[in-house]
Amino acid sequence: MNSISLKRAFEALGQMDDILILAHANPDGDAVGSMFALYLALRGMGKRVRCEIRDVPENLRFIVREEAFADFPPRYIVTVDTGDKKLLNASFTDKYGDHVALNIDHHGTNGFFADETLVDPTAAAACEVLFDLFTFAGIEITKEIAICLYVGISTDTGCFRYANTTAKTLRAAACLLETGIDNGAVNTDIFETKTPQFVAFERAAMNALRLCLGGKCAVLRIPQQMYKDAGIKEADTQGVNGLPRMIAGVYAGVTVKERENGVYHASVRTKEPINAAAICEKFGGGGHKYAAGCELGKDGEAAEAQLVAAVEEALKAAGLLNG
Numbered sequence: 241m242n243s244i245s246l247k248r249a250f251e252a253l254g255q256m257d258d259i260l261i262l263a264h265a266n267p268d269g270d271a272v273g274s275m276f277a278l279y280l281a282l283r284g285m286g287k288r289v290r291c292e293i294r295d296v297p298e299n300l301r302f303i304v305r306e307e308a309f310a311d312f313p314p315r316y317i318v319t320v321d322t323g324d325k326k327l328l329n330a331s332f333t334d335k336y337g338d339h340v341a342l343n344i345d346h347h348g349t350n351g352f353f354a355d356e357t358l359v360d361p362t363a364a365a366a367c368e369v370l371f372d373l374f375t376f377a378g379i380e381i382t383k384e385i386a387i388c389l390y391v392g393i394s395t396d397t398g399c400f401r402y403a404n405t406t407a408k409t410l411r412a413a414a415c416l417l418e419t420g421i422d423n424g425a426v427n428t429d430i431f432e433t434k435t436p437q438f439v440a441f442e443r444a445a446m447n448a449l450r451l452c453l454g455g456k457c458a459v460l461r462i463p464q465q466m467y468k469d470a471g472i473k474e475a476d477t478q479g480v481n482g483l484p485r486m487i488a489g490v491y492a493g494v495t496v497k498e499r500e501n502g503v504y505h506a507s508v509r510t511k512e513p514i515n516a517a518a519i520c521e522k523f524g525g526g527g528h529k530y531a532a533g534c535e536l537g538k539d540g541e542a543a544e545a546q547l548v549a550a551v552e553e554a555l556k557a558a559g560l561l562n563g
Protein backbone atom coordinates (compact mmCIF):
# COMPACT_ATOMS: atom_id res chain seq x y z
CA MET A 241 0.00 0.00 0.00
CA ASN A 242 1.13 3.51 -0.74
CA SER A 243 0.48 6.92 0.65
CA ILE A 244 -2.00 9.10 -1.15
CA SER A 245 -0.80 12.52 -2.33
CA LEU A 246 -1.30 15.80 -0.49
CA LYS A 247 -3.68 16.74 -3.30
CA ARG A 248 -5.80 13.63 -2.79
CA ALA A 249 -5.80 14.07 1.00
CA PHE A 250 -7.10 17.61 0.64
CA GLU A 251 -9.73 16.44 -1.85
CA ALA A 252 -10.80 13.64 0.50
CA LEU A 253 -11.18 16.07 3.42
CA GLY A 254 -13.11 18.43 1.17
CA GLN A 255 -15.63 15.70 0.42
CA MET A 256 -16.22 14.89 4.10
CA ASP A 257 -18.37 16.52 6.72
CA ASP A 258 -19.42 15.68 10.29
CA ILE A 259 -15.90 14.54 10.99
CA LEU A 260 -14.55 12.98 14.18
CA ILE A 261 -10.79 13.24 14.71
CA LEU A 262 -9.01 10.60 16.79
CA ALA A 263 -5.34 10.06 17.65
CA HIS A 264 -3.47 7.23 19.35
CA ALA A 265 -4.11 6.41 23.00
CA ASN A 266 -1.66 7.71 25.61
CA PRO A 267 -1.33 10.83 23.48
CA ASP A 268 1.94 12.71 23.16
CA GLY A 269 2.54 16.24 21.90
CA ASP A 270 2.29 15.20 18.27
CA ALA A 271 -1.00 13.35 18.80
CA VAL A 272 -2.56 16.30 20.63
CA GLY A 273 -1.00 18.91 18.33
CA SER A 274 -2.01 17.21 15.08
CA MET A 275 -5.54 16.58 16.37
CA PHE A 276 -6.24 20.21 17.22
CA ALA A 277 -4.34 21.69 14.26
CA LEU A 278 -6.50 19.59 11.93
CA TYR A 279 -9.60 20.46 13.94
CA LEU A 280 -8.95 24.19 13.54
CA ALA A 281 -8.14 23.86 9.84
CA LEU A 282 -11.29 21.85 9.09
CA ARG A 283 -13.41 24.26 11.09
CA GLY A 284 -11.86 27.04 9.03
CA MET A 285 -13.00 25.15 5.91
CA GLY A 286 -16.57 25.33 7.26
CA LYS A 287 -16.73 21.68 8.28
CA ARG A 288 -18.65 20.29 11.23
CA VAL A 289 -15.83 18.62 13.16
CA ARG A 290 -15.20 17.30 16.65
CA CYS A 291 -12.52 15.49 18.63
CA GLU A 292 -12.28 12.78 21.27
CA ILE A 293 -9.17 12.37 23.37
CA ARG A 294 -8.28 11.09 26.86
CA ASP A 295 -5.29 11.28 29.16
CA VAL A 296 -3.81 14.47 27.74
CA PRO A 297 -0.63 15.31 29.70
CA GLU A 298 -1.09 18.39 31.93
CA ASN A 299 1.60 20.38 30.14
CA LEU A 300 -0.16 19.95 26.78
CA ARG A 301 -3.61 21.03 27.93
CA PHE A 302 -3.06 24.56 26.68
CA ILE A 303 -3.55 23.47 23.06
CA VAL A 304 -6.73 21.47 23.74
CA ARG A 305 -9.82 23.23 22.32
CA GLU A 306 -12.73 22.66 24.68
CA GLU A 307 -15.21 23.54 21.93
CA ALA A 308 -13.92 20.54 19.96
CA PHE A 309 -15.80 18.16 22.26
CA ALA A 310 -19.18 18.82 20.67
CA ASP A 311 -21.56 15.91 20.46
CA PHE A 312 -22.96 14.96 17.07
CA PRO A 313 -22.97 11.60 15.31
CA PRO A 314 -19.86 11.49 13.12
CA ARG A 315 -20.10 10.39 9.50
CA TYR A 316 -16.36 10.15 8.96
CA ILE A 317 -13.47 9.30 11.25
CA VAL A 318 -10.07 10.83 10.51
CA THR A 319 -7.06 9.71 12.55
CA VAL A 320 -3.73 11.43 13.09
CA ASP A 321 -0.29 10.22 14.25
CA THR A 322 -1.53 6.63 14.43
CA GLY A 323 0.46 3.87 12.74
CA ASP A 324 -1.74 1.01 13.81
CA LYS A 325 -5.48 0.71 14.39
CA LYS A 326 -4.98 -1.07 17.71
CA LEU A 327 -3.28 2.03 19.10
CA LEU A 328 -6.58 3.92 19.02
CA ASN A 329 -8.28 4.27 22.39
CA ALA A 330 -10.67 1.30 22.65
CA SER A 331 -13.25 3.41 24.47
CA PHE A 332 -13.67 5.45 21.27
CA THR A 333 -13.59 2.61 18.75
CA ASP A 334 -16.13 0.73 20.90
CA LYS A 335 -18.39 3.76 20.66
CA TYR A 336 -17.87 4.84 17.04
CA GLY A 337 -16.54 1.71 15.33
CA ASP A 338 -13.10 1.50 13.81
CA HIS A 339 -13.82 2.39 10.19
CA VAL A 340 -11.34 5.16 9.48
CA ALA A 341 -11.81 7.17 6.29
CA LEU A 342 -8.47 8.93 6.32
CA ASN A 343 -5.31 8.54 8.38
CA ILE A 344 -2.61 11.22 8.41
CA ASP A 345 0.62 9.86 9.81
CA HIS A 346 4.42 9.67 9.73
CA HIS A 347 5.20 6.16 11.03
CA GLY A 348 7.29 3.99 8.70
CA THR A 349 5.46 0.97 10.07
CA ASN A 350 2.03 2.36 9.14
CA GLY A 351 -0.42 -0.50 8.61
CA PHE A 352 -2.69 1.27 6.07
CA PHE A 353 -5.79 0.45 8.10
CA ALA A 354 -7.80 3.42 6.83
CA ASP A 355 -9.64 3.76 3.50
CA GLU A 356 -6.96 6.26 2.54
CA THR A 357 -3.63 7.01 4.18
CA LEU A 358 -1.43 10.07 3.90
CA VAL A 359 1.85 8.92 5.42
CA ASP A 360 5.32 10.43 5.13
CA PRO A 361 7.95 8.50 7.10
CA THR A 362 10.52 11.21 6.36
CA ALA A 363 8.44 13.73 8.32
CA ALA A 364 9.54 14.20 11.92
CA ALA A 365 5.96 14.45 13.12
CA ALA A 366 2.38 14.05 11.96
CA CYS A 367 2.30 17.82 12.51
CA GLU A 368 4.97 18.21 9.82
CA VAL A 369 2.75 16.24 7.41
CA LEU A 370 -0.14 18.55 8.31
CA PHE A 371 2.09 21.57 7.77
CA ASP A 372 2.85 20.25 4.26
CA LEU A 373 -0.84 19.59 3.62
CA PHE A 374 -1.99 23.02 4.78
CA THR A 375 0.78 24.74 2.81
CA PHE A 376 -0.06 22.73 -0.31
CA ALA A 377 -3.77 23.43 0.03
CA GLY A 378 -3.32 27.12 0.76
CA ILE A 379 -4.96 26.78 4.17
CA GLU A 380 -3.96 29.76 6.27
CA ILE A 381 -1.79 28.71 9.20
CA THR A 382 -3.15 30.96 11.90
CA LYS A 383 -1.32 31.52 15.16
CA GLU A 384 -3.68 29.04 16.84
CA ILE A 385 -2.90 26.35 14.26
CA ALA A 386 0.81 27.20 14.36
CA ILE A 387 1.08 26.62 18.10
CA CYS A 388 -0.47 23.16 17.74
CA LEU A 389 1.87 22.24 14.88
CA TYR A 390 4.86 23.62 16.75
CA VAL A 391 4.06 21.54 19.84
CA GLY A 392 3.83 18.37 17.75
CA ILE A 393 7.04 18.98 15.85
CA SER A 394 9.05 20.13 18.87
CA THR A 395 7.96 17.20 21.07
CA ASP A 396 8.51 14.50 18.41
CA THR A 397 12.01 15.87 17.74
CA GLY A 398 12.93 16.28 21.42
CA CYS A 399 12.98 20.03 20.84
CA PHE A 400 14.78 19.64 17.48
CA ARG A 401 17.54 17.42 18.89
CA TYR A 402 16.72 14.00 17.45
CA ALA A 403 17.98 12.58 14.14
CA ASN A 404 14.47 12.85 12.65
CA THR A 405 14.92 16.64 12.52
CA THR A 406 15.62 17.52 8.88
CA ALA A 407 16.25 20.80 7.10
CA LYS A 408 12.63 20.60 5.99
CA THR A 409 11.50 20.18 9.60
CA LEU A 410 13.39 23.30 10.60
CA ARG A 411 11.96 25.24 7.65
CA ALA A 412 8.47 24.27 8.74
CA ALA A 413 9.27 25.36 12.30
CA ALA A 414 10.64 28.67 10.98
CA CYS A 415 7.37 29.31 9.13
CA LEU A 416 5.43 28.54 12.30
CA LEU A 417 7.53 31.02 14.31
CA GLU A 418 6.76 33.69 11.72
CA THR A 419 3.13 33.60 12.84
CA GLY A 420 4.30 35.12 16.13
CA ILE A 421 4.04 32.15 18.46
CA ASP A 422 6.09 32.33 21.66
CA ASN A 423 8.40 29.35 21.19
CA GLY A 424 10.55 30.25 24.19
CA ALA A 425 7.60 30.09 26.56
CA VAL A 426 6.26 26.89 25.01
CA ASN A 427 9.65 25.19 25.23
CA THR A 428 10.12 26.29 28.84
CA ASP A 429 6.74 24.82 29.79
CA ILE A 430 7.20 21.55 27.93
CA PHE A 431 10.90 20.80 28.17
CA GLU A 432 12.26 22.76 31.10
CA THR A 433 9.52 22.44 33.69
CA LYS A 434 8.99 19.50 36.04
CA THR A 435 6.40 19.21 38.77
CA PRO A 436 7.65 18.11 42.21
CA GLN A 437 5.77 14.86 41.59
CA PHE A 438 7.68 14.30 38.37
CA VAL A 439 10.98 14.94 40.13
CA ALA A 440 10.04 12.34 42.78
CA PHE A 441 9.07 9.94 40.01
CA GLU A 442 12.26 10.57 38.06
CA ARG A 443 14.33 9.92 41.19
CA ALA A 444 12.66 6.51 41.60
CA ALA A 445 13.10 5.81 37.88
CA MET A 446 16.81 6.64 38.06
CA ASN A 447 17.17 4.18 40.93
CA ALA A 448 15.40 1.48 38.93
CA LEU A 449 17.49 1.98 35.81
CA ARG A 450 19.86 -0.92 35.10
CA LEU A 451 22.47 -1.71 32.48
CA CYS A 452 22.72 -5.06 30.72
CA LEU A 453 24.32 -6.67 27.65
CA GLY A 454 27.75 -5.31 28.49
CA GLY A 455 26.45 -1.80 29.02
CA LYS A 456 24.96 -1.59 25.52
CA CYS A 457 21.37 -1.83 26.70
CA ALA A 458 19.69 0.01 29.57
CA VAL A 459 16.35 -1.05 30.98
CA LEU A 460 13.87 0.77 33.13
CA ARG A 461 10.85 -1.15 34.41
CA ILE A 462 8.01 0.93 35.82
CA PRO A 463 5.32 -0.88 37.80
CA GLN A 464 2.06 0.97 38.56
CA GLN A 465 3.25 1.34 42.15
CA MET A 466 5.99 3.74 41.05
CA TYR A 467 3.34 6.21 39.79
CA LYS A 468 1.34 5.82 42.97
CA ASP A 469 4.35 6.41 45.21
CA ALA A 470 5.21 9.63 43.36
CA GLY A 471 1.58 10.76 43.20
CA ILE A 472 1.67 11.15 39.42
CA LYS A 473 -0.37 9.92 36.45
CA GLU A 474 1.35 7.90 33.76
CA ALA A 475 0.26 10.48 31.19
CA ASP A 476 2.49 13.02 32.89
CA THR A 477 5.64 10.89 32.81
CA GLN A 478 6.34 10.64 29.07
CA GLY A 479 9.69 12.38 29.44
CA VAL A 480 11.04 9.34 31.26
CA ASN A 481 11.17 7.23 28.07
CA GLY A 482 14.32 9.05 27.04
CA LEU A 483 16.29 8.24 30.20
CA PRO A 484 17.77 4.79 29.43
CA ARG A 485 19.31 5.80 26.10
CA MET A 486 21.10 8.76 27.71
CA ILE A 487 23.71 6.52 29.32
CA ALA A 488 27.00 6.61 27.41
CA GLY A 489 27.63 3.37 25.52
CA VAL A 490 23.96 2.40 25.38
CA TYR A 491 22.63 1.55 21.92
CA ALA A 492 19.13 0.55 23.06
CA GLY A 493 17.23 2.13 25.92
CA VAL A 494 14.16 0.18 26.94
CA THR A 495 11.37 1.45 29.19
CA VAL A 496 8.87 -1.20 30.20
CA LYS A 497 5.77 0.33 31.76
CA GLU A 498 2.89 -1.39 33.44
CA ARG A 499 -0.41 0.03 32.23
CA GLU A 500 -3.43 0.37 34.49
CA ASN A 501 -4.87 -2.88 33.08
CA GLY A 502 -1.70 -4.74 34.09
CA VAL A 503 -0.35 -5.10 30.55
CA TYR A 504 3.25 -4.05 30.04
CA HIS A 505 4.13 -1.65 27.24
CA ALA A 506 7.69 -1.22 26.00
CA SER A 507 9.13 1.98 24.64
CA VAL A 508 12.42 1.45 22.81
CA ARG A 509 14.85 4.24 21.96
CA THR A 510 17.95 3.38 19.99
CA LYS A 511 21.08 4.79 18.41
CA GLU A 512 22.50 3.99 14.97
CA PRO A 513 22.68 1.19 13.78
CA ILE A 514 20.02 -0.36 15.98
CA ASN A 515 16.50 -0.11 14.55
CA ALA A 516 13.88 0.36 17.27
CA ALA A 517 10.91 -0.23 14.96
CA ALA A 518 12.36 -3.57 13.78
CA ILE A 519 12.72 -4.72 17.40
CA CYS A 520 9.15 -3.68 18.28
CA GLU A 521 7.67 -5.22 15.13
CA LYS A 522 8.70 -8.63 16.50
CA PHE A 523 6.12 -8.07 19.22
CA GLY A 524 3.43 -6.68 16.93
CA GLY A 525 4.38 -3.06 17.58
CA GLY A 526 6.08 -0.44 15.45
CA GLY A 527 7.15 3.17 15.19
CA HIS A 528 10.26 4.88 13.92
CA LYS A 529 13.89 3.88 13.38
CA TYR A 530 15.13 5.26 16.68
CA ALA A 531 11.89 5.33 18.71
CA ALA A 532 9.23 2.66 18.75
CA GLY A 533 6.86 0.78 21.03
CA CYS A 534 5.01 -2.47 21.54
CA GLU A 535 2.68 -4.25 23.93
CA LEU A 536 3.98 -7.18 25.95
CA GLY A 537 2.24 -9.49 28.41
CA LYS A 538 1.13 -8.99 31.99
CA ASP A 539 4.30 -10.51 33.45
CA GLY A 540 6.73 -7.62 33.89
CA GLU A 541 9.79 -9.76 34.35
CA ALA A 542 9.03 -11.88 31.28
CA ALA A 543 8.23 -8.75 29.25
CA GLU A 544 11.58 -7.25 30.14
CA ALA A 545 13.45 -10.48 29.37
CA GLN A 546 11.77 -10.84 25.95
CA LEU A 547 12.64 -7.30 24.99
CA VAL A 548 16.25 -7.61 26.16
CA ALA A 549 16.58 -10.85 24.17
CA ALA A 550 15.39 -9.01 21.05
CA VAL A 551 17.88 -6.20 21.70
CA GLU A 552 20.63 -8.78 22.18
CA GLU A 553 19.81 -10.31 18.81
CA ALA A 554 19.89 -6.89 17.14
CA LEU A 555 23.24 -6.01 18.77
CA LYS A 556 24.72 -9.31 17.62
CA ALA A 557 23.39 -8.87 14.09
CA ALA A 558 25.04 -5.44 14.03
CA GLY A 559 28.34 -6.93 15.22
CA LEU A 560 28.19 -4.96 18.47
CA LEU A 561 28.02 -8.00 20.72
CA ASN A 562 29.94 -11.25 20.51
CA GLY A 563 28.42 -14.69 20.65
Ligand SMILES: [Mn+2]
Pocket residue numbers: 270271321346364365366396
Ligand atom coordinates in the same frame (compact mmCIF):
# COMPACT_ATOMS: atom_id res chain seq x y z
MN1 LIG B 1 4.25 11.46 16.00
